[in-house]
Amino acid sequence: MTIIFYALAIIGFLTLVFVHELGHLVFAKISKINVVRFSIGWGKPIVEKKIGETVYQIGIFPFGGFCQMAGEQIVDDAPIAEGDFYSKKPLPRLLAVSGGVLFNLLLGIVLLSFAGMLPSMNVYLPPVVYIPESLSTQPAYQAGLRSFDEILKINGKEIYSFTDLQTIISQIMGEKLTIEYKRDGQISTVTIVPNVERNTGRSVIGVYPYIKPVIDTVETNSIFKDIGLEKGDLLISVKNEKNISRNILSTADLSEFLESHLYENITFTFQKKDGTIIEKSAFVDKQFDPGLNFYVEYRKTPGLPFYKSFIMSFPKSIDTLDMFKKSLRLLFSGKVDVSQSVSGPVKLIYISSKVVQTGLKNVLEFFALLTLILGATNLLPIPATDGSYILFFLFELISRKKLNPKTISKIQTVGFFLLLALMILVFINDIITIKDLF
Known part of the structure; x- marks a missing residue:
């Protein structure tokens, strides 16, 4: 099954590349610019076919693609032929180089529109925070x-769930937050500046969701099954052999205590559904026992009609692009670890292989995010x-002065090799990062 998930991830990634390059192809054809070669993937072609003046191919390396327009790179003093890139005025050239970005943005809107039409069953956590002593130094x-x-x-912005809280904080990217909250019936306001995690670039303020430690399911191979925990039981406290103890008010208390006391005999105090208090001990050799699940509420969110979902896709796309802008600012600020925060095709395919296992709605939203960021x-x-070409041709349109095509080609060639070197570094970093995840 793992191979299938990776195959689906690669197909999804190449679809985004295909749409981007298709945008260039379509607008090049509209602008009457000849396209020499259209490729999905890099390297030696696995399959190729010439239709008209264009060779269409699939490259052996599934990490990108290109749309090669005739005369796009000027390397000598050869005359510019009819149908060549620089035989056209600035506007047709601008359309041809902008087509990829435009198609990526359109695809993002389409994917978000279809995702919004699908119902979903999600964990609902109320917007109630839990802050143990371990987080007392956090914002x-x-x-x-x-x-x-x-x-x-x-x-x-109104907050209806803990997920809403997480989403807004992640979008803020380290900027100041004004938080309105209720405590004992009184409403108050605080101002918080989140910390930015250097490894991930995520904004964090140091809160857990409050999850009451009521048992939902216990699997047969779990240590918690051995000590008699059952559905509906309430965990009260834990202690080790040295009588270091902790009251379990929320599930975060349990995970933190077990993390600090691995490979020890732990005594668990819990209350049965009939009110009986029981103490049982077990040897703990893992922090997160996959056989124990706490009760959380699930809520079904109905899908929206297409027109509503389509309208909602625009603010969602804008939020994604705004988050990308803030991420770039953080990246160049030195506040985050570039090696951990930047992902190339290999890492994206790895992440995609995990996402394709979680359902169609998540897949559509994830690839919408990717295509918007790609654009x-x-x-x-x-x-x-594409942005550099757009800048050059906008200058020509506004100033009515034609730039030297050979100069543009030289700049782009230097940029290509620098970008290639960067891609190799990102590729190596992807391999190292993924290796550490296994």
Whole structure:
């Protein structure tokens, strides 16, 4: 099954590349610019077929693609032929180089529209935070939030679940938050500046969701089955042989205690459904026992009609692009570890192989995110990207001055080799990162 998931991930990734290059192809044809070669994948072609003036191929390496337009690179003093890239005025050239980005953005909207039409069954966690002593140095506690506070609004946006809280904090990317919360019936406001995790670039304020430690399921091979835990039991406390103990008010207490006391005999105190209090001991050799699940509420979210989902796809796309902009700012600020925060095709395929196992809605939303980021990345005004061409041709349109095609080609060639070197480094980093995940 793993091979199938990887195959699906590669197909999904290549679909995004295909759509991007198709955008270039379509607008090149509309602009009457000859296309020499259209390729999905790099390297020696596995399959190729010439139709008209264009060779269509699938390359052996499934990590990208290209749409080679005639005369796009000027390397000598050969005359510019009819149908060549630079035989056209700035506007047709601008359309041809913008087509890939435009198609990526359109695909993102389409994928989000279809994703919004699908119903989903999701874990619902109320917007109630839990802040154990271990998080007392984190921004939330320092600002005045405490366990069992109910979050009402963040920066004026209503918060209906802990997922809403996580989403908004992740989008803020280290910027100031104004949080309105309720405690003992009183509504108050605090201002928090999140920390930014260097390895991931995520914004964090230092809170857990409050999950009451009521048992939902216990599998046969779990140590918790051996000590008699059953559905509906309530964990009360834990202690080790040295009488170091901890009350279990939320599930985070259990995971933190077990992390600190692995490979020890732990005594678990729990209450049965009939009110009986029981103490049982077990040897703990793993922090997260896959055989134990706590009760959480599941809520079904119905799918939206297409027109509503289509309308909602626009603000979702804007939020994604805004998050990309903030991520770039963090990347160049030095606050995050570039080697951990940047992903290339190999790592993206690995992540995609995990996402394709989680359901169609998640797959559509994930690839919508990827295609929007792919489009935004290509808009960056870096030599060898679509963004640099767009910048050059916008200058020509506005100034009515034609730039020297040979100069543009030289800049793009230098940029290509620099970009190639960067891609090799990212590729190596992907391999190292993925190796550590196994």
